[in-house]
Amino acid sequence: MTSDDAVSDLIGLGPGLTPSGDDFLIGTLALLAAVGQTNTHAALGRAVVAGAGRTSPLSASLLREAAAGHVGENLHAMVAAVIAGDADGAIDAATRIGHTSGWDALAGAVVTVRNLYRG
Numbered sequence: 001m002t003s004d005d006a007v008s009d010l011i012g013l014g015p016g017l018t019p020s021g022d023d024f025l026i027g028t029l030a031l032l033a034a035v036g037q038t039n040t041h042a043a044l045g046r047a048v049v050a051g052a053g054r055t056s057p058l059s060a061s062l063l064r065e066a067a068a069g070h071v072g073e074n075l076h077a078m079v080a081a082v083i084a085g086d087a088d089g090a091i092d093a094a095t096r097i098g099h100t101s102g103w104d105a106l107a108g109a110v111v112t113v114r115n116l117y118r119g
Helices: 003-010 020-034 038-054 057-067 073-084 087-094 101-116
Strands: none
Touching: 003 020, 003 038, 020 038, 020 057, 020 073, 020 101, 038 057, 073 087, 073 101, 087 101
16 A cells, blocks of 8 residues: 555545545644645645545545645644644644544644654
């Protein structure tokens, strides 16, 4: 399985207008952009855009925007809190993003930051 296959398997995974897999990827993209991982962000963005047709139109639009480096204010705040190690701030921001989307995006951001900075 290639990394593009793994991304494709996440797109559209879960119920709702913005499935959990999509929100996870949006959190990942937001974190990568925030820490300046431009090459990784671009590669993931290409894979996300290529697979965006597998999800709802609303979620596809949000995925494309995140791939282009555009996310909402609450997601920016959540990612900034993750980077700063402020768990309470990250949770507070996540609760302001949809019903479950914030939690799924937070999972993507946390998994990504842990993988980037393993000691």
